[in-house]
Amino acid sequence: MDRTLLDALRCPAPHADAWLVAVVHAADGPRLLEAELACPACGAAFAVRGGVARFQEPPVPREPAPPPVAGHGHHADRLAALLGVADGPHPVLLVGTRTVAGAALAERVTPPQWWLNPPAPVPAPPADPPLLAAVLHVGVRWPLAPRVVAAVAVDEAHATPEALAEAARVLRPGGRLVAPASAPLPAGVRELVRDDVEWVAEATGPASGLVALRRRHP
Ligand SMILES: [Zn+2]
Known part of the structure; x- marks a missing residue:
């Protein structure tokens, strides 16, 4: 880590x-x-x-995701474009089988990567260019502060309302969320584009006034 x-x-x-x-x-x-x-x-x-x-025991293995149709390079090109992050200090969060594209993604974009619940065995972070991938096994609530990541990609297994709400919570304003087409759009993001495979949404910014009023910090 x-x-x-x-x-x-x-x-x-x-x-x-x-x-x-x-x-x-x-x-x-x-x-x-x-x-x-x-x-x-x-x-x-x-x-x-x-x-x-x-943060929890490694999840029970699920059905492995089908391999990308046109190979990792094409898949990583597409993912890099959808995530919309080329560089900068803020990390990209890859969730579940999306971590399989992490090494190829690191050849295209420079932000650090955090990997949540990668499939077993954990994909090896690449040595060239070096990638300091942080690997976390998490449960329903992700152990991350709000608004800390530049972009998030979730796989089918994490396309649940709970996981997508967490994705929206940890995204920086303007950061993009990439999810399977069947996934429900969480609050706090607006849809940018979709096809029959996945959609891309953008975090709409700071919490509303209503949420701010409910905070109890002095
Ligand atoms: Zn505690």
């Missing part, structure tokens, strides 16, 4: 946003290999094992 991800991690328990405190046992430069993550608000604890941050 990329050490810089720590700033963006939040306890996934249903309470006010809380940073996680890390106790590092083993690291390789910027990569955390073995660590414990603890929430000072509720006491929840999570582990980093083998570089993978485990």
Whole structure:
């Protein structure tokens, strides 16, 4: 797990946003290999094992996604275009089988990548160009702060209303969400384009006044 991800991690328990405190046992430069993550608000604890941050046990394998019709290169070209992010410091979030395109995507766009729930075995991050992919196994609520990623791509298995709401929550304003055509459009995004395979939507910006009024931070 990329050490810089720590700033963006939040306890996934249903309470006010809380940073996680890390106790590092083993690291390789910027990569955390073995660590414990603890929430000072509720006491929840999570582990980093083998570089993978485990917010829940690895999901039971599902039907593998069909391979891209025209190969990884074409698939990554298309995904890069749909995500609309060429460079910049803000990460791209690939979810489920979308992580399979991560290495090819890294040859085309430079942002860091965070991989949620990659299929087993986890695709190897490429060495050239080097990609410091952060790998997380997550449950229904994603352990990420709001508005931290530049773009999100979700696969069929994560095209649920709950996962798409999380995707919309973690997107920066103007950031794009790519999802299968059958997926419901979550609140907080507007559709840009769709075909019979997938749609692309854009995060519409800061929370509405109504949501702001419900915040209880002093
Ligand atoms: Zn907590």
